[in-house]
Every structure is written in structure tokens, then in C-alpha cells.
Amino acid sequence: MIKRILVALDPDEDTPVATRFSIRLAKRFDASLTGLAVVDISNIHSAIGIGGYGTEIYGRQIWTEMADETRRIAENLLNSFKQRVEKEGVRHRDVKEQGASYDLIVEEMKYHDLLVVGRDSHFFYNQPDRDTDTLANVVKKGVSPTLVVMNEYRSVENVIITFDGSAPAARSLKAFVHLLPYGKDIEIDLVYVADGESSEDMDKAMTILKQAEDYLKEHNFRYISKEVLEKGEPGERIMEHQKKRSPDLTVLGAHSVSAVKRAAFGSTTHHLITNSEVPLFLSP
Template sequence: MINRLIVGFDGSPSSYAAANYAFDLGSKLNIPVVGIYVIDKRLLDETLLEDLAGILGFTFYLGISQKVKEALEKKADVLFQEFAELGRQKGAKVSLVQVEGIPYEEIAAEADEDDLIFVGYKGMHLVKGVLIGSTAERVIRKAPCPVFVSRDNYKPIKRVGIAFDGSPVARKALKVGAELAKGYGANLEVIFVEPNENFPEEVIDQLKAEADKILGEENADYTFTLLKGFPEEQLVEYQANGNVDLLVMGAFGTRPLKEILLGSVAYFVMHNAQGPVVFVK
């Protein structure tokens, strides 16, 4: 059971979309939606600000970090008003948290195992290239719970697709996907991508039987879809073609170090998906 919905909200288009998805689910499940705004402490580092002054052409002076902090706090006030109003319009229970720190660390720290985090794929950046790395990707790696990653565009979720390959994390994804489908009032689909033409038929039958067992325990009706090709490409294309509105999948498989070093299906999907994806660990 999902306990709370944690939304990393920074005013970017994808964070607004993430908030809408969270409010939809929160209002239907009658659970709290917590908006968190993180004042990025890296932007209060005067050494960084001195470097930015040269890039952006503003005048640097000692103590400028306090002015930056005040500006970010004012921005937080405006964003919180917008977040709360949007939540009220959707009938959600809304609360707000403002903290100072590293965004991905603070967002992940706010959540517990029974929560669901919502973040936008692309957050707000002061200067392209200054803040290195993806907040969404780092939240996924650090979070104790599943993470919903939204693109800029919001649309109601009517069909949920779960990528399933029989692995332990994919079994967890089945349960998470089933709960999300019920919460959104959406149809449920289990997707297996056959990686080669000679894939054993009996293995596919075993996967279907396993999905039947797990989703039967969740009282979830579903359809089974078999695709062929490279899993990451097929999943992205299948969603992009409008077959599913929300994709649910395991985050990093069973070999996290190797996945970090060599890349993964989840990594490809995260950076190429056209719609929202929930990553389960």
C-alpha cells in the first residue's frame, strides 16, 4: 500500500506534470501529497557564484549568497502557493516542505519505503552544464521507494504497462503497477520483450504463469503483450506509439554495479521515453 506521494517541485514544466499525476492519484486514493522544494545549497557557494558572475555578466560581491538565498525563498513561496492551489483544485490532501541541501538527496530523504516519489525528468537549471547530472536519475538510485519520472506533458493515465522479465525486481514492479492501475482507474498490461527469435516458448509460458499468480493475488485483471527486439527500444517505442500511458519497470536489475558502469535498459528508457515511467527497486 502506498502511504504518501512525495513530489519534488521546482517550477519546471516536468515538475508541474509530475504534480498533476500525483494529485490525480492522491485524490483517488485519499492519501497525502507532499510537495518538497529544495534550496540547492550549491547555488549558495560564493566560489561558484563568483565563477557564474563571469559567465552571466553580473557583479559579484562578498555576501551575495544571502541575496541568492532570499530570492530562492521568495521563489519557493510562489511555487508553494501554485502547488497548493493546484492540489486543492484536484481535491488532494496537500502539505509542503522547504529544505536546504542537494535536491536529489533531500527528495529521497523525505520518503519512506511505502511512499512514491514523483519528479520531473528535467528540472530547473541556473546555467546549462553548471549543475551536472540528472536529479531524477540520482533520486532513483538513492530513494527507498519507487520513483515516478514525468516528462513535460501531462495527460490522464488510462493504461498502465508493466515491463516483466521474471526477475525479482520485475515481480515487485508487477505489484506496484497493479496498485497504480487500480489507483488511476486504468487498464493493466504486462509486457515481455522477446530478445531473440529462438527464445524458448516454455519460458514465455512460465512468465505468463508467474504474472497470473502475482496479479491474481492482487485481484488485478490484465492483458499480456509479447514484443520482439531489444527490450529498451521496444518499450520506448511501444509507449511512444500510444499503447500505454504509464510504463512501470525495474530500475537497475540484479547487478547494480555493472549496470552503473555499463548502462541498462532502465537507463535507456529513462532518457528516451516520451511519457511517464515508474522505476521500482
């Protein structure tokens, strides 16, 4: 059951969507929300490129201005969050911390059941176009599940659960079942990307999916289908299946060993984080 939800606030367009998802969940479970704004100024020195003695005073002035701007943005984010959740009558707390963004988010996750965050969150408020590895580090090192949302809100009634029998996939499946974010009357599509084309490969895939189906049925999920997707790059196969089925959410495991430079995700997760048009539910 969900009783405390953490919302990581960022100036990107998907933060209001994350807030909306969080409000709906909070109302469903009578849960409280925590809006977290992180004043992360660790990038400022590299941003202004402080040089020799002649530029030190000027650099210090620019550093102060950028730090002040970052704090102002954090305050604005918290104010917007507060106004929205209070309008909806949801209990909340507002937190502003200074430090490395992913460290602070991970610390707060220890005391929350779910993190809701936008896919495009960058967290360097003073450089809104600069990409960061914050999301990857949070999912890898966090201790609670993460709901990654895109730029559009949607009610969740149809869910794809990607399941290959691995530990990361099992953790995400179990977290989704135990938290019950959208109840038990949702339609679930269990999918496995085949390892090969032989009958042994198909049997293995169906056996693993059957085990996942039995687990879901024991928890009183009733509307379950299973499908083995043909062999190929898993991220691309899952994306093709998303387009075919138009789900409202995809559940998948977050692999900690990366096959993609600068990402702490596995290659499949990275592909879906980058390209998915529907929210993703992941567990560390």
C-alpha cells in the first residue's frame, strides 16, 4: 500500500504531469506527498569556467548569481507544487535541500513508498538544457520503486509487464503487485522477448510467463494475457509491442549493469526511458 509519495521537482514540462499522477495516487490511498526541490550547484564552476586571478572576482560574482537563481527556481517549484496539492486537498510537505541531486533524492526515497519523476528531469536548475545522470543513478541506487512519467497524463487501465525471469524483472513485478498503485481490475499483458526461435526457446519463455501469471493470479489479478515476442533487441521489440497495444503503463526491471555510455541502466531500460511514450514503473 502506498502512504508516502515523493515527487522530484524540476523545471521541465513533465513535472506538472508527475504532480498530477502523484495527486491521483495520493487520493486513492489517502497518502501524503513530498515535493522535493534540490538546489544542486555542483555544476556552476564548470559552467562559468573560472580561470586565472584576473577573472576570479568576476567568476565569483557569476557563481553567486547562478546559485541565487537556482535557489529562486527551487522556491518557485515548491510554491507551484504547494498550490496545486492544496487545491486538491492532499496532505503534503515541501522540502528544499542543497547538495548532489541524486544523493538527496535517494536519501528521501528511504522514507517513501514511491518516487514519481519526469523522464526529462535534469536537476541543474541553472542549466536547464544540460543532461544529467540523476534519473539513472536514482533508479539504480534508490530503495523504493520509481514511476517515470512523460509529458502527458493518462489514467492507467492497461499495463504491459515485461518479464524475463531475471531478478530485476522479478523485483519490479513484486513491487507493482505489493503497492497496487492501480488496483487489481487492470488488464495486464505479460511479455517476454524470445532468446531464439527454437521450440526450446519458446517453451522456456512460456514457462517463465506462466510462473509470472500464476503469481499474479495468487494476488487476485484476473485479466492477464501472455505473449512471447520474436527474437530481437528487447528494447525495440517492447516498443513495437507498446505501439501495437497502446498501454497506459509499462513495468520493467532496471538493470544496474550498463551497456550504454553514461547510463546506469541496462540497454533495454535505457532504450525505453529514452523512447517510451507511456509511463514506466521500475524497481531497483
